[in-house]
Amino acid sequence: MATLVLDNGACTAKIGYSHEAVSIIPNCQFRSKTSRLKTFTANQIDEIKDPSGLFFILPFQKGYLVNWDVQRKVWDHLFGKEMFKVDFSDTSIIITEPYFNFSSIQESMTEILFEEYQFQSVLRINAGSLSAHHYFSSQPSELCCLLVDSGFSFTHIAPYCRSKKMKEGIRRVNVGGKLLTNHLKEIISYRQLHVMDETHVINQVKEDVCYVSQHFYKDMKVSQMKGEENTVVRDYVLPDFSSIRKGFCKPPDEMVFSGKYKTGEQILRLANERFAVPEMLFHPSDIGLQETGIPEAIVDSIQSLPEEMQAHFYQNVVLTGGNTLFSGFRERLEAELRSLAPAHLPVSVLQPQNPISYSWEGGKLLAHSPDYDELIVTRDDYEENGHFICEEKFDM
Amino acid sequence: MVLEKKGSARVEAGQRRVLDEATRQRRLTRQLDALEKDNFQDDPLSSLPPPGPTARLPAFSETEEPEKKKRKTRGDHFKQRFRKNFTTLLEEENLSERAEPNYLSAAAPPSSLPPRHFCCVCGFPSHYTCTTCGGRYCSSRCLCTHRETRCLKWTL
Numbered sequence: 001m002a003t004l005v006l007d008n009g010a011c012t013a014k015i016g017y018s019h020e021a022v023s024i025i026p027n028c029q030f031r032s033k034t035s036r037l038k039t040f041t042a043n044q045i046d047e048i049k050d051p052s053g054l055f056f057i058l059p060f061q062k063g064y065l066v067n068w069d070v071q072r073k074v075w076d077h078l079f080g081k082e083m084f085k086v087d088f089s090d091t092s093i094i095i096t097e098p099y100f101n102f103s104s105i106q107e108s109m110t111e112i113l114f115e116e117y118q119f120q121s122v123l124r125i126n127a128g129s130l131s132a133h134h135y136f137s138s139q140p141s142e143l144c145c146l147l148v149d150s151g152f153s154f155t156h157i158a159p160y161c162r163s164k165k166m167k168e169g170i171r172r173v174n175v176g177g178k179l180l181t182n183h184l185k186e187i188i189s190y191r192q193l194h195v196m197d198e199t200h201v202i203n204q205v206k207e208d209v210c211y212v213s214q215h216f217y218k219d220m221k222v223s224q225m226k227g228e229e230n231t232v233v234r235d236y237v238l239p240d241f242s243s244i245r246k247g248f249c250k251p252p253d254e255m256v257f258s259g260k261y262k263t264g265e266q267i268l269r270l271a272n273e274r275f276a277v278p279e280m281l282f283h284p285s286d287i288g289l290q291e292t293g294i295p296e297a298i299v300d301s302i303q304s305l306p307e308e309m310q311a312h313f314y315q316n317v318v319l320t321g322g323n324t325l326f327s328g329f330r331e332r333l334e335a336e337l338r339s340l341a342p343a344h345l346p347v348s349v350l351q352p353q354n355p356i357s358y359s360w361e362g363g364k365l366l367a368h369s370p371d372y373d374e375l376i377v378t379r380d381d382y383e384e385n386g387h388f389i390c391e392e393k394f395d396m
Numbered sequence: 397m398v399l400e401k402k403g404s405a406r407v408e409a410g411q412r413r414v415l416d417e418a419t420r421q422r423r424l425t426r427q428l429d430a431l432e433k434d435n436f437q438d439d440p441l442s443s444l445p446p447p448g449p450t451a452r453l454p455a456f457s458e459t460e461e462p463e464k465k466k467r468k469t470r471g472d473h474f475k476q477r478f479r480k481n482f483t484t485l486l487e488e489e490n491l492s493e494r495a496e497p498n499y500l501s502a503a504a505p506p507s508s509l510p511p512r513h514f515c516c517v518c519g520f521p522s523h524y525t526c527t528t529c530g531g532r533y534c535s536s537r538c539l540c541t542h543r544e545t546r547c548l549k550w551t552l
């Protein structure tokens with residue numbers, strides 16, 4: 001029997017068979033200005049020649065699956081003949097859900113996977129639990145780890161002691177990649193160019209130019225300077241989707257500090273925006289969101305846990321999710337934790353090679369582990385016991 | 397995005413109105429809600445002109461027809477509980493009466509660090525507060541821009 005691993009994120013699905021490699025595919029539908037009657041699903045985004053003004057139809061709201069019509073369309077496409085060609089009579093699935101997933105969403109999930117798609121067995125599990133499995137598989141001597149999963153909808157801090165999730169220590173910071181992109185769109189639109197409809201383009205700008213500052217107020221000063229002294233400022237060439245397919249930063253030595261470029265490209269000039277946007281992850285109160293940033297939330301989480309474990313958590317902070325890819329993220333988090341944690345405890349923040357697919361890889365490992373058969377709910381189990389057996393086995 | 401100003405924000409004869417705390421809070425909530433939006437523009441599909449006798453449909457409309465039929469049968473199949481938004485689902489969970497930890501109790505608490513202030517025009521650190529709306533600014537130039545653009549125009 002084949003096992004399909006699906007880390008079903010609010011922005012991308014990380015999907016693949018447990019004996020193959022992962023694919024990262026948009027978990028949503030799109031409509032474009034140029035072919036308004038057609039709805040593009042998941043990786044069909046590649047067929048859109050001009051993605052300016054791209055319209056997004058997302059199955060998730062605030063990190064929770066609410067639009068099943070859209071989700072089913074995406075799954076139909078992913079499972080179907082164009083992509084994974086799932087033979088449901090001979091396939092089991094491992095699928096991820098957010099922490100504290102609502103019970104009605106859990107029921108719908110079980111029902112759709114068994115009754116609509118007819119999978120042979122189901123394992124519904126938090127993405128963080130797969131990441132923890134990954135971490136403990138590669139670090140068998142460690143007892144505890146503290147996951148920081150910073151994704152599209154929000155950021156979770158989740159402590160694990162071996163395979164056990166320490167639910168009382170889970171913290172949610174309501175800052176994710178979506179908020180960062182929307183905030184960047186907002187300030188660019190106010191300060192220089194109307195880009196409110198260009199989520200797709202500005203998300204790319206964010207990934208290309210934003211970084212986490214190590215010395216926030218110093219970078220603020222530098223980014224205010226004139227001419228070449230301003231080592232923060234960048235000019236970003238926007239794509240026009242004919243001659244420029246993808247936006248890019250002007251190399252610093254080609255930058256024109258005063259006056260215009262002769263090339264006639266459309267330019268965004270980014271200075272404090274580059275680091276003030278990811279700063280929301282560390283200081284949500286900068287935009288009026290009254291909650292702690294990631295470093296303080298980590299300390300709050302660890303302090304809620306048994307004292308004898310606390311040292312282990314500070315030494316095993318593991319980063320997953322796309323926002324942790326901002327350059328400087330790991331260093332800044334480690335430095336802030338160092339200053340917040342008790343002085344006698346060592347602090348260590350680890351960034352896996354690929355923080356986006358880290359939990360998917362954990363699912364792949366889990367599918368081959370001897371414990372796997374104990375964790376799943378089979379068709380027979382479900383037909384006999386219904387939702388009850390899932391509530392028993394799956395702890396969201 | 398820039399909303400029309402209404403009564404509560406009108407400039408009185410010769411002097412600037414001061415927004416009350418409740419209005420400032422509403423304004424902040426709206427700004428934060430905007431950061432959750434999936435799209436700011438209208439759905440391109442909904443902005444199509446209604447097909448009249450002279451309207452020429454794009455060629456691929458034929459391939460789209462069976463899709464629409466499929467969607468309908470699916471709609472029947474999905475019961476009411478498959479069509480709830482986040483707020484409804486959250487209310488139904490009735491979490492305030494459930495055992496912790498849960499979705500509500502997991503929210504990060506307010507920060508104990510002092511708030512930092514940035515100019516709402518240019519984003520650099522700011523030392524001054526607009527007396528009208530409570531927004532921050534860093535210089536007379538930015539204050540000027542702020543007053544001309546957002547100060548009172550963002551108010552419900």
Ligand SMILES: [Zn+2]
Pocket residue numbers: 515516517518519520533534535538
């Ligand atoms: Zn300013």
Ligand SMILES: [Zn+2]
Pocket residue numbers: 526527528529530531542543546547548
């Ligand atoms: Zn003002």
